Amino acid sequence: MAEENVDVLVENIVTPENLVYRKPTTLLDVDMHYCPGCGHSTVHKIFMEVVEEMGIQNDIIGVAPVGCAVFAYNYMDVDMQQAAHGRACAVATGIKRMLPDKYVFTYQGDGDLAAIGGNETLHAANRGENFLVIFINNAVYGMTSGQMAPTTLEGMVTTTSPYGRDPKVMGYPLKFGELIAPLPGVAYVTRQAVNNVQNVRRTKKALQRALEYQKMGLGFCLVEIVSNCPSNWKMTPLESNKYVQEVLIPYYPLGDIKVPEVKK
Amino acid sequence: MAKVVGEVVIDIERCKACELCVQACPEQTLALGKQLNHKGYQYVVKINDNCTGCANCAIICPDAVITVYRKVYKTKQQVPA
Numbered sequence: 382m383a384e385e386n387v388d389v390l391v392e393n394i395v396t397p398e399n400l401v402y403r404k405p406t407t408l409l410d411v412d413m414h415y416c417p418g419c420g421h422s423t424v425h426k427i428f429m430e431v432v433e434e435m436g437i438q439n440d441i442i443g444v445a446p447v448g449c450a451v452f453a454y455n456y457m458d459v460d461m462q463q464a465a466h467g468r469a470c471a472v473a474t475g476i477k478r479m480l481p482d483k484y485v486f487t488y489q490g491d492g493d494l495a496a497i498g499g500n501e502t503l504h505a506a507n508r509g510e511n512f513l514v515i516f517i518n519n520a521v522y523g524m525t526s527g528q529m530a531p532t533t534l535e536g537m538v539t540t541t542s543p544y545g546r547d548p549k550v551m552g553y554p555l556k557f558g559e560l561i562a563p564l565p566g567v568a569y570v571t572r573q574a575v576n577n578v579q580n581v582r583r584t585k586k587a588l589q590r591a592l593e594y595q596k597m598g599l600g601f602c603l604v605e606i607v608s609n610c611p612s613n614w615k616m617t618p619l620e621s622n623k624y625v626q627e628v629l630i631p632y633y634p635l636g637d638i639k640v641p642e643v644k645k
Numbered sequence: 646m647a648k649v650v651g652e653v654v655i656d657i658e659r660c661k662a663c664e665l666c667v668q669a670c671p672e673q674t675l676a677l678g679k680q681l682n683h684k685g686y687q688y689v690v691k692i693n694d695n696c697t698g699c700a701n702c703a704i705i706c707p708d709a710v711i712t713v714y715r716k717v718y719k720t721k722q723q724v725p726a
Contacts, residue, residue: 392716394650394651394652394714394715394716395652395654395714396714399652399714399715399716400712400713400714401651401698401700401703401713401714401715402700402703402704402711402712402713403712403713404709404710404712405709408709412659412708413707413708415707415708416661417661417662417663417686417707418661418663418664418665418707419707420707421707422707422708422709423705423706423707426706426707426708426709577669577705578669578701578704578705581704581705582704611663617664618663618664618665619663619664619665619668622665
């Protein structure tokens with residue numbers, strides 16, 4: 382048996398026919414500026430995998446936000462447009478109305494979507510605009526060094542809530558998915574995470590489903606992804622993923638919040 | 646008995662040493678090495694030959710630095726002599 386093992390290892394299996402997984406070609410071959418272990422890069426990767434698998438690289442237009450993902454257009458090899466802070470949904474509305482045959486998505490963080498852009502997002506959802514919103518919820522403003530966001534949990538310490546978030550003064554954490562789900566224009570709302578392999582696979586499936594719903598013209602789709610922020614939470618990437626699992630996910634439970642009835 | 650052999654190819658210059666792949670690997674095949682890449686990170690290396698090509702490491706890797714290969718040998722005869 383030992384000899385057999387040695388023989389097997391001698392054969393070079395690094396050949397194209399044995400390939401199981403590689404970086405998607407729709408992701409540009411450059412270094413990403415994200416911190417080690419950041420969920421943003423994972424979401425970029427799996428979303429670009431979905432685009433590659435569906436073969437829609439030339440038919441999809443993205444809107445980049447302001448926040449950590451502001452350079453999303455440097456990494457995603459699809460047509461992108463940059464929007465002012467929080468206005469991604471307004472820009473995406475314009476793009477989708479002018480080019481209704483194209484897939485349109487926005488990629489926003491919690492500060493961008495839920496705080497500054499809360500109004501735009503809410504009204505785009507209420508109008509039932511037919512595009513996908515990818516919402517990365519890491520409970521802080523990541524790019525500006527970890528200030529409190531609307532999604533910050535009660536008691537969570539950030540640079541602008543050094544004694545922990547007190548709901549009496551600072552309000553309660555905003556569950557944006559549940560907020561917009563009852564609106565009639567909203568087709569699909571789901572909350573996923575990228576803290577372990579299983580959740581990454583589920584998130585990828587949810588993103589694919591959202592694009593399929595968009596093709597059917599069902600309306601506004603929101604995929605909320607509970608993510609980590611190791612740098613601003615002052616944790617290692619492994620600790621931050623554990624924190625997502627133990628603290629964030631109990632407050633932001635994963636799963637579909639609203640699923641459209643699809644006629645087959 | 647069928648035998649599955651996997652291989653990972655790591656783009657060491659892109660690795661940021663976040664260790665997510667180390668935790669995700671069910672066979673404990675990956676670990677942080679002792680050498681640094683140009684960015685100053687202790688990049689991940691393969692430390693044993695237990696890899697089965699499950700691709701968990703590549704799926705969790707935020708920077709897509711891991712490429713995974715797998716070959717299944719269905720019977721003993723097919724194992725190269």
